[in-house]
Structures are given as structure tokens and as C-alpha cells.
Amino acid sequence: MLTLVVGGSASGKSSFAESLMVSGDSERRIYLATMLLRDEECEKRALHHREMRRDKAFETLECPRALERANIPPRSSVLLEDLSNLAANEFFGDEDSAGAAGRIMSGILRLEQLSEALVIVSNELFLDGMEYDRETLDYLMCLSALNRAVAARADLVYEVICGIPILWKESAS
Amino acid sequence: MILMIGGAAQGKLAYTLGHYQLTSSDVAYDFESAGSKAVFYGLHQAVRALLSAGGDPSAAMERALLQNPGLIVICDEVGGGVVPIDPVQREWREATGRLCCTLAAQADQVVRIFCGLPMVLKGGG
Numbered sequence: 001m002l003t004l005v006v007g008g009s010a011s012g013k014s015s016f017a018e019s020l021m022v023s024g025d026s027e028r029r030i031y032l033a034t035m036l037l038r039d040e041e042c043e044k045r046a047l048h049h050r051e052m053r054r055d056k057a058f059e060t061l062e063c064p065r066a067l068e069r070a071n072i073p074p075r076s077s078v079l080l081e082d083l084s085n086l087a088a089n090e091f092f093g094d095e096d097s098a099g100a101a102g103r104i105m106s107g108i109l110r111l112e113q114l115s116e117a118l119v120i121v122s123n124e125l126f127l128d129g130m131e132y133d134r135e136t137l138d139y140l141m142c143l144s145a146l147n148r149a150v151a152a153r154a155d156l157v158y159e160v161i162c163g164i165p166i167l168w169k170e171s172a173s
Numbered sequence: 174m175i176l177m178i179g180g181a182a183q184g185k186l187a188y189t190l191g192h193y194q195l196t197s198s199d200v201a202y203d204f205e206s207a208g209s210k211a212v213f214y215g216l217h218q219a220v221r222a223l224l225s226a227g228g229d230p231s232a233a234m235e236r237a238l239l240q241n242p243g244l245i246v247i248c249d250e251v252g253g254g255v256v257p258i259d260p261v262q263r264e265w266r267e268a269t270g271r272l273c274c275t276l277a278a279q280a281d282q283v284v285r286i287f288c289g290l291p292m293v294l295k296g297g298g
Binding site for chain 1: 179180181182183184217249250251252253254255257266269287288289290292
């Protein structure tokens with residue numbers, strides 16, 4: 001079971017994604033946290049999100065890179081938050097940026113195999129009409145390719161606006 | 174006329190070509206060739222080019238549709254960011270957004286593409 005949740009910043013996409021996880025009946029709920037904790041602001045954001053998850057019985061696993069090597073216990077449901085962060089860390093990291101989308105996608109395929117349910121949160125970054133430099137544009141292309149590839153595989157795709165989920169896809173199965 | 178909208182890089186062209194069984198040779202990229210092709214791709218870019226040449230995008234669009242009333246128009250949504258300081262950028266966003274509203278009002282169907290998925294906003298079926 002694969003679910004994609006996409007929204008702008010502060011759209012309520014995380015809370016919605018977490019609520020999807022809580023309704024499942026897996027033995028363990030794993031939260032794959034993708035933010036690189038570089039400075040105080042990052043730590044604060046991470047703390048805020050951890051606080052939000054406290055009552056929902058998540059185990060947090062830091063995974064800022066190398067999703068394909070994430071160590072997931074059996075019979076768990078997994079929340080990957082979020083794809084835009086992970087893509088940025090892979091794209092702007094030490095390994096080659098051209099292979100970033102491929103590496104992440106193989107990590108996602110592996111997670112799908114290992115988990116009972118997988119919820120992936122991603123960002124809406126494509127509506128601002130801005131002209132970016134080549135590198136930023138390439139990153140946006142990497143992320144949009146991932147969003148489309150996950151959407152194509154997903155059983156459920158939601159866009160979240162002001163905390164309201166809009167269902168874009170529900171597979172028949 | 175059919176209007177396809179969505180954010181940048183959402184798979185609008187790929188969806189359109191697949192859905193209507195068209196190929197890249199059916200695609201126009203400027204107002205002139207939009208009069209004779211099945212698909213007019215990148216309206217937002219054509220608007221920018223015409224504005225910088227001192228032209229009137231809505232008049233050009235009207236001419237193309239007179240020649241080709243069944244046209245499928247594909248345009249990026251570009252109004253979801255901070256209003257730009259540069260007046261040229263502001264004019265372009267304004268012209269693109271307003272033209273999309275006009276087209277949507279006239280269109281038989283309006284479809285929004287998101288992560289490669291379609292949602293019919295107007296004129297279902």
C-alpha cells in the first residue's frame with residue numbers, strides 16, 4: 001500500500017500524513033526523518049515535528065540520505081517525510097546529482113517491499129512561475145520526476161490545501 | 174478548445190500526447206503555428222516572448238482560436254509565488270493568469286495536471 005501526500009509549506013500535509021499512519025494496524029510505526037540537522041533552526045523544526053508525533057507512537061529513524069540502505073523492521077508502516085528534503089540532500093550531496101532520482105526511486109521500491117504500508121510526503125514547489133538558475137532547475141526536475149513516478153505507482157495520491165486533503169487518485173484494488 | 178493547466182514539470186505534455194494519441198509533430202510552441210496544430214504547448218512562454226516583442230497575447234490567442242477552434246492549449250500555472258519586484262515579470266504573470274481565466278471561461282473542458290494525474294475542473298466526460 002503506497003500513499004503520496006503533496007502540499008505547499010505549512011499546508012498541513014504532515015498532520016494529514018500522520019493521521020493516515022495512525023489509522024493503520026501495523027505492529028510498528030516508523031518515521032523516516034530526512035532533514036539534515038545542520039543548525040539550530042533545523043533542530044527547532046525537528047523538535048517541533050517530534051513533539052507533534054509524540055502521542056502517535058512513532059519510532060523516529062534519521063535518514064537524510066541513502067534511502068536504499070534504510071533499516072526497516074518487519075511488519076511496520078513507514079512514513080517518509082519528506083521527498084523534497086531527501087532529494088535535496090541526495091542532489092546537492094557528495095554523490096553524482098544526475099543519479100539522485102534513480103537512487104531515491106530504488107530506495108522507495110525497496111521500502112515498498114519491506115513495509116506493510118508506506119506514506120510519502122512531498123512538496124508543492126512548482127506554481128511560483130520563477131526562473132531559477134540551472135542547478136536549482138535541475139533539482140526541481142529531479143523532484144518533479146520523483147513526484148510523478150511515485151504518483152504513478154501509488155494506490156492513493158492526495159494534495160493537501162489548508163489542511164484539507166484532495167484525493168487525486170484511488171486505485172481500484 | 175481544451176485548456177490543460179498545472180504547475181511546472183507536472184507531466185502536462187506527456188499526459189496530453191498520451192491521452193489524445195498525438196505525437197511531438199502535433200505540437201506548436203508559438204501563436205502562429207498554434208493556428209494549424211492540435212496542441213499549443215507552453216502558452217506562458219509564448220506570452221512572455223510576445224510581450225517582450227511588444228505584442229498582444231490575448232489578441233494573438235484569439236486569432237489562433239479563430240483558425241483552430243479545437244485547439245488544446247497547455248499552460249503552466251505561474252501565479253503561486255511572491256509577486257516579483259521586476260515589473261516585466263509582474264506584467265507577464267498578470268497576462269498569463271488573465272489569459273488562462275479567459276480561456277477557461279471559453280473552453281469546452283479544463284483539466285488540471287498534478288504529478289502526472291488529471292483532474293477535470295470543467296466540462297467532464
